[in-house]
Structure formats: C-alpha cells, structure tokens
Amino acid sequence: MSFIAHPQDMHFAEPLALQSGAMLRDYTLRYETYGTLNAERSNAVLICHALNASHHVAGVYEGQSRSEGWWDNMIGPGKPVDTNRFFVIGVNNLGSCFGSSGPMHPNPDTARVYGPDFPVVTVEDWVNAQARLLDRLGIATLAAVMGGSLGGMQALSWTLQHPTRVRHAVVVASAPNLNAENIAFNEVARRAIITDPDFHGGRFYEHGVVPQRGLRIARMIGHITYLSDDVMNQKFGRTLRAAVTEHASGYRFSTQDIEFEIESYLRYQGDKFSEYFDANTYLLITRALDYFDPARAHGGDLAAALARVQARFLVVSFSTDWRFSPARSREIVQALVKNQRDVSYAEIDAPHGHDAFLLDDPRYLSVVRAYFERIDGGGAA
Amino acid sequence: MSFIAHPQDMHFAEPLALQSGAMLRDYTLRYETYGTLNAERSNAVLICHALNASHHVAGVYEGQSRSEGWWDNMIGPGKPVDTNRFFVIGVNNLGSCFGSSGPMHPNPDTARVYGPDFPVVTVEDWVNAQARLLDRLGIATLAAVMGGSLGGMQALSWTLQHPTRVRHAVVVASAPNLNAENIAFNEVARRAIITDPDFHGGRFYEHGVVPQRGLRIARMIGHITYLSDDVMNQKFGRTLRAAVTEHASGYRFSTQDIEFEIESYLRYQGDKFSEYFDANTYLLITRALDYFDPARAHGGDLAAALARVQARFLVVSFSTDWRFSPARSREIVQALVKNQRDVSYAEIDAPHGHDAFLLDDPRYLSVVRAYFERIDGGGAA
Numbered sequence: 136m137s138f139i140a141h142p143q144d145m146h147f148a149e150p151l152a153l154q155s156g157a158m159l160r161d162y163t164l165r166y167e168t169y170g171t172l173n174a175e176r177s178n179a180v181l182i183c184h185a186l187n188a189s190h191h192v193a194g195v196y197e198g199q200s201r202s203e204g205w206w207d208n209m210i211g212p213g214k215p216v217d218t219n220r221f222f223v224i225g226v227n228n229l230g231s232c233f234g235s236s237g238p239m240h241p242n243p244d245t246a247r248v249y250g251p252d253f254p255v256v257t258v259e260d261w262v263n264a265q266a267r268l269l270d271r272l273g274i275a276t277l278a279a280v281m282g283g284s285l286g287g288m289q290a291l292s293w294t295l296q297h298p299t300r301v302r303h304a305v306v307v308a309s310a311p312n313l314n315a316e317n318i319a320f321n322e323v324a325r326r327a328i329i330t331d332p333d334f335h336g337g338r339f340y341e342h343g344v345v346p347q348r349g350l351r352i353a354r355m356i357g358h359i360t361y362l363s364d365d366v367m368n369q370k371f372g373r374t375l376r377a378a379v380t381e382h383a384s385g386y387r388f389s390t391q392d393i394e395f396e397i398e399s400y401l402r403y404q405g406d407k408f409s410e411y412f413d414a415n416t417y418l419l420i421t422r423a424l425d426y427f428d429p430a431r432a433h434g435g436d437l438a439a440a441l442a443r444v445q446a447r448f449l450v451v452s453f454s455t456d457w458r459f460s461p462a463r464s465r466e467i468v469q470a471l472v473k474n475q476r477d478v479s480y481a482e483i484d485a486p487h488g489h490d491a492f493l494l495d496d497p498r499y500l501s502v503v504r505a506y507f508e509r510i511d512g513g514g515a516a
Numbered sequence: 517m518s519f520i521a522h523p524q525d526m527h528f529a530e531p532l533a534l535q536s537g538a539m540l541r542d543y544t545l546r547y548e549t550y551g552t553l554n555a556e557r558s559n560a561v562l563i564c565h566a567l568n569a570s571h572h573v574a575g576v577y578e579g580q581s582r583s584e585g586w587w588d589n590m591i592g593p594g595k596p597v598d599t600n601r602f603f604v605i606g607v608n609n610l611g612s613c614f615g616s617s618g619p620m621h622p623n624p625d626t627a628r629v630y631g632p633d634f635p636v637v638t639v640e641d642w643v644n645a646q647a648r649l650l651d652r653l654g655i656a657t658l659a660a661v662m663g664g665s666l667g668g669m670q671a672l673s674w675t676l677q678h679p680t681r682v683r684h685a686v687v688v689a690s691a692p693n694l695n696a697e698n699i700a701f702n703e704v705a706r707r708a709i710i711t712d713p714d715f716h717g718g719r720f721y722e723h724g725v726v727p728q729r730g731l732r733i734a735r736m737i738g739h740i741t742y743l744s745d746d747v748m749n750q751k752f753g754r755t756l757r758a759a760v761t762e763h764a765s766g767y768r769f770s771t772q773d774i775e776f777e778i779e780s781y782l783r784y785q786g787d788k789f790s791e792y793f794d795a796n797t798y799l800l801i802t803r804a805l806d807y808f809d810p811a812r813a814h815g816g817d818l819a820a821a822l823a824r825v826q827a828r829f830l831v832v833s834f835s836t837d838w839r840f841s842p843a844r845s846r847e848i849v850q851a852l853v854k855n856q857r858d859v860s861y862a863e864i865d866a867p868h869g870h871d872a873f874l875l876d877d878p879r880y881l882s883v884v885r886a887y888f889e890r891i892d893g894g895g896a897a
Contacts, residue, residue, distance in 0.1 A: 156762070251771075255771060315752040319740045323740070348711040359704070382536070388535070394806065395699050428765075
C-alpha cells in the first residue's frame with residue numbers, strides 16, 4: 136500500500152508570456168508534493184509528465200482503489216527516487232485536462248470556455264510555469280529534474296532555460312526533437328480528432344458532445360507506437376479473441392467484428408481514453424512535442440544548443456523503443472560530451488518499447504536508484 | 517513512351533465457393549494482358565496486385581497522360597519482365613474498386629448494391645478466381661506468378677493451392693502472414709472508416725456520400741508504414757512548409773494549420789486517396805491481409821505448410837522495409853530451404869522502406885531481370 140497523495144492548486148495572477156507571443160493572463164497549476172523540503176531547500180526533485188499523465192506521480196488517493204500515481208514504482212519512500220531523502224514535486228502542465236488551466240476552463244478575458252482558443256503552449260512555456268511554481272514554494276535550485284518521453288524534453292529544457300537552477304537532469308526515453316515519422320503519427324491523430332464531426336472546431340463542450348471517434352483513433356495510433364513489435368507479437372501475436380467452430384481456421388470472416396486479440400486490446404484502450412481525455416488537450420500536447428527543438432535556434436547544432444548546460448545528466452534509453460530510439464538519446468549524450476558535461480548513459484535492453492519507461496525493469500530502476508543515491512539530498516535524511 | 521494497354525472483362529456465371537463458406541454466384545474479373553501467348557501456352561506470367569493497385573500493371577491508356585501501370589518500370593518490352601518473351605497478365609481482384617466485381621456493384625441475388633454485404637474474400641479466394649481466368653485463357657501452367665507485398669502473398673499461395681500450375685514464384689517485400697503490429701495498423705484504419713458517420717454501415721452509396729474522413733486517415737496511416745524512417749527524415753525532416761517571420765522559430769503556433777512539410781504531404785496523399793478509393797474495398801483488402809496465414813493449418817509451422825510447394829522461388833526484401841521486414845522474407849526462404857526447394861533470395865539495401873518494391877532501384881530490377889532471363893519462355897522469342 137502506497138502513501139496518500141494530496142493534490143493542491145496554486146493560482147497565478149501575473150501574466151505568463153508564452154513563446155508564441157500570446158499571454159496567459161491568469162492561470163492555475165495543480166501539483167502534488169511527496170516527502171519533506173529540507174531546511175536548506177536543497178532536496179527538491181521536479182517530475183515532468185508526458186502526453187497522457189499528470190501531477191499525480193506517486194501515492195494513491197484516499198478511498199480510491201487503483202489510484203496509484205503513474206510513476207509510483209519509481210517514486211516514494213525507499214524507492215529509486217526516495218521521498219525519505221527528496222522532496223518530490225509533480226505538476227500538471229498548462230493546457231492539460233487534469234486540473235491545471237486548460238481548454239475546458241473559462242478564459243478570464245471572455246468568461247467563455249477556452250476550447251480552441253487556449254493558447255498554443257510549448258515545452259519552454261511549461262518549464263517557465265513550473266519555475267514560477269518553484270518560486271512560490273521557495274525553491275531556488277532543484278536537486279534534480281526528471282521525466283520520460285515528453286517529460287524528458289522538459290527536463291532537458293530546464294537545463295537550458297534555467298541552467299543555474301538545476302543540479303541534475305534525468306532524461307528517460309526521450310529525444311532532442313521529433314523526427315518526421317514522429318510528427319507524422321501526431322498529425323494523423325490530430326486529423327482524426329479535428330475531422331470528427333463532434334469536434335465542432337474545438338467548441339464541442341458547447342454542443343454537449345465529445346469527439347470520441349477521433350480520440351479513439353488517436354489513442355490506438357499512440358498505443359501502437361508505445362509498444363515494441365516484439366512485445367506485441369508476444370502479448371497478442373495472431374491470437375483470435377474467440378475462435379469460431381464453423382471454420383477450420385477459427386476465423387469468423389468479418390470486416391467489422393473483432394477477430395484478433397490485438398484489435399480487442401486497441402479498441403478497449405481507445406474507448407477508455409476517449410472517456411476521460413480532452414480533445415483540445417490532445418492537440419496542444421502533441422503540438423508541444425512537434426515544436427520542441429532546442430537545436431533549431433543553432434542551425435540544428437545540438438552541441439551548440441547545449442553549451443549553456445550546467446547540470447549533470449543521467450540519460451536512459453530502451454533498446455526496443457522505436458518511438459524515441461536509443462540513437463536519439465545518444466544524440467543528447469554526444470552533444471553533452473562534446474561540451475565536456477558530466478553525463479551517465481544507460482541503454483537498457485528491454486523488450487517493451489517506449490512504454491518501458493513506466494515499467495518495472497529491475498536494471499532500469501537500479502540505474503536510477505544508483506544515480507539518485509549519489510545526488511546530495513542535503514540535510515534530508 | 518510506353519505501349520497502350522487495353523483492359524478487358526471476363527464474366528463468370530459459375531458460382532465461386534469462398535473460404536468463408538459464402539458463394540459468389542456471378543462475377544466479373546477485369547484484366548489486362550501484355551505480350552503474346554506462345555503456341556505451347558507456356559510463357560504466361562501472372563502479376564498479383566497489392567492493396568491499392570489493380571489489373572493495370574504496365575503500359576498507358578490511350579490519350580490519358582500519367583496513366584502508366586503501377587509496375588510499368590518492371591514490365592514491358594525489354595524490361596526485367598520482358599513482354600517480348602512473356603505473356604503477362606494483370607488481374608483485378610474480387611472486392612476491389614477498379615473494375616472486377618466489388619462492393620459498389622449490384623448483388624445479382626437482390627439487385628441492390630452489395631456495400632457491406634460483399635462477401636469477405638481471402639488471398640486463397642483471389643487465387644482461385646485467378647485460376648479460373650487462366651482456365652478461360654487456356655493457360656494450364658504459369659511460367660511465373662509474381663507480386664509485391666499482398667501480391668507476394670498471392671504468389672506464395674498459388675504455389676500452395678495449385679502447386680503443379682506454377683513453375684516460378686517471385687515474392688517481393690512480402691511476409692508469410694501479418695504480425696500483431698501489421699494487424700494493429702489495419703485495425704486503426706478500418707475503425708477510422710467504420711466510425712466515420714458518412715460510412716452508414718457501408719451503405720454510403722445509397723446516401724450519396726463517401727466516408728472521406730475515414731479514408732484519409734486510413735491512407736495517412738498506410739503511408740507512414742510504407743516509408744522508412746530514414747527516407748522520411750531525408751525527404752521531409754522537420755522542414756516547415758512556410759516559415760512565418762513573426763517568430764524567430766518560423767513556427768506559426770497553430771494546432772490545426774499545416775506547419776511541417778510532412779503534414780502537408782500526408783494530407784495531400786489522404787485527400788487524393790479519399791477521392792477514388794472505395795471504403796468497403798479498403799475493409800475487404802485489409803482483412804484479406806489479416807487472414808492470410810498458410811502456416812495456421814499446420815500449427816504455425818511454415819515449413820510444414822510449404823511442403824507441397826513445387827515451384828522455384830525468387831524472394832526479394834528491402835533492408836529498410838519495416839512493414840514487412842527482411843526477417844519476414846527470410847522465414848519464407850528458410851521454410852523453402854527446409855523442404856529442399858530451389859530458392860534465390862536477395863535482400864536489397866534500399867533506403868525507401870516498403871515502397872521500394874515499386875521503385876527504380878537498379879540492383880532490385882537487375883535481380884528480377886536476371887531471374888526472368890533464366891526462366892524458360894518457351895517459343896516466345
């Protein structure tokens with residue numbers, strides 16, 4: 136049994152200037168903290184979330200079964216990121232649908248629900264918003280910032296935007312930018328949502344509907360890219376959901392009924408997702424992924440972009456991750472090495488594909504544990 | 517300038533028993549032939565098409581610009597499959613939307629357009645229908661049967677269903693069955709079509725609409741899987757379609773506008789496809805792909821399944837094809853070798869992914885040319 140987590144809201148009345156040039160006049164960030172901030176305020180670890188996650192990183196909610204945080208195997212008392220030593224902060228990003236200001240909230244300028252008018256936010260904007268939250272919490276410097284996938288991009292961006300405020304960055308299953316194939320998958324998912332007649336140009340709230348068809352397709356595509364070919368073959372292969380006896384093959388010979396287990400799995404994942412995830416949030420977060428590209432301002436030279444990094448790094452990749460392959464992590468490592476920065480790199484031979492960053496691979500967890508054991512937690516213990 | 521091709525129709529009044537148990541009472545096959553059948557009737561080569569292609573394999577249509585057949589680089593006078601030596605037949609498969617009987621035609625039993633009632637057809641059914649066409653053309657034995665991707669599956673199935681009627685099989689960029697990931701991509705595409713409100717359970721013809729949204733998504737997903745990661749990065753990378761000057765990044769900061777070249781390409785491909793391809797056909801052909809699995813009746817043992825093969829084989833794969841990777845072709849090769857069958861195998865180091873089987877790679881074309889030069893074309897020349 137895990138500990139009880141308590142989400143909190145922090146309201147910001149000072150406008151936030153976004154990378155696009157737009158202003159977010161007034162906003163709220165939902166966050167959770169675990170462990171205790173030490174007297175020196177030197178043991179804070181910020182956890183950044185990916186597409187589908189939130190501030191609820193670890194612990195459970197009182198009286199709610201199956202409410203473990205999305206990195207509960209990683210973070211908690213005695214866990215690799217040990218909340219007996221570290222003060223851990225999970226924060227929900229702007230534009231999300233899990234509590235922080237997002238498209239389903241009223242625009243303070245118009246009192247109308249934002250919908251498609253919620254400004255486009257970037258990884259850099261999220262980091263700036265997170266920095267303001269740390270200001271409020273009285274945390275000048277992070278012992279570490281950590282994230283997987285899109286969360287890893289935020290961790291990397293922290294070391295560029297606020298180089299003196301981060302001592303360590305842990306970047307897991309991430310990439311220095313999306314490649315054409317990554318953008319392509321995002322675009323198909325977005326088109327599925329936007330062309331769903333129930334999307335209504337993003338104003339579906341006012342019509343009392345949800346573009347569930349589009350969300351289902353988006354999630355199904357996502358799931359394919361999260362899993363490795365091998366694990367899909369191992370878990371599902373060509374297994375039929377329910378073989379019929381009329382045909383020797385067991386096939387029911389239908390184009391619309393579920394025939395294979397993999398179809399059943401994907402439909403289930405799509406259905407579940409379409410019931411809780413916001414369509415406008417999906418567009419915003421995939422766009423933040425597309426736009427992240429710190430090398431862009433340096434003519435594509437990642438080493439030049441990372442020259443201002445001061446933090447030490449742990450970079451972790453997974454051998455079967457084809458969404459963000461180990462080669463993409465090695466680009467980050469090489470750019471850091473070129474700048475003579477202190478970087479540890481682990482390429483974990485795991486079968487699970489991109490999803491591995493959320494799973495219980497003992498080698499992966501022990502690499503992270505060993506790294507955090509070496510981080511000075513100040514007077515925490 | 518290529519030669520002029522002439523599509524022809526062959527009507528069959530004898531019912532065709534399908535693998536599902538259903539009967540196709542009455543049907544038409546559209547086909548084209550190139551070259552001349554020799555007196556011994558021994559120089560016929562059957563070309564089988566993949567998802568999006570047709571009987572129009574080579575040549576052009578009179579007065580129609582850009583009407584080259586889909587394998588016009590491969591087939592014709594003096595080409596790798598030389599129509600000066602061989603009598604080449606291209607046939608459109610049942611269920612297609614390019615002329616042979618399919619879901620947009622009237623069901624002879626009811627006089628109503630088939631729509632979703634067109635029976636589920638399999639690779640085996642297509643091969644049986646093709647065999648009947650050969651019977652009518654007076655061709656007892658094929659010098660070769662050839663196809664890429666799904667066409668390669670038909671070529672392989674020919675050697676199993678009619679082992680004495682095929683002397684050579686040329687199987688390009690194919691696989692002995694779909695794996696879980698392949699089925700998963702097909703399923704997402706099908707869901708996009710079926711859940712499009714304009715699909716109307718497959719009866720969209722009667723409503724005067726076309727489920728273009730679903731077809732666009734299906735085609736976009738398909739295109740991603742046809743291209744290699746490398747070629748996508750090389751052709752599109754992170755290039756913006758039209759950088760704006762308001763922001764240093766060049767980004768327009770929009771979730772809905774086209775930002776990257778790859779998005780523009782995919783939307784264009786999706787739009788084009790949705791204007792000519794039939795939605796019910798898409799469902800039928802992807803299901804035929806899903807169902808193909810000759811090893812299934814042999815407990816998954818492909819070597820046991822291929823024991824009855826008599827043909828000689830050329831198997832070709834492409835290094836960057838991740839839809840049907842070289843490993844899948846090697847499964848076919850190994851099963852043939854285990855049965856001591858005569859098989860040549862070429863793994864072409866091509867950057868283009870699955871699409872390579874349609875392109876002008878000189879090594880690929882010369883492998884096929886060399887193989888066909890060794891095939892006895894009888895008294896053709």
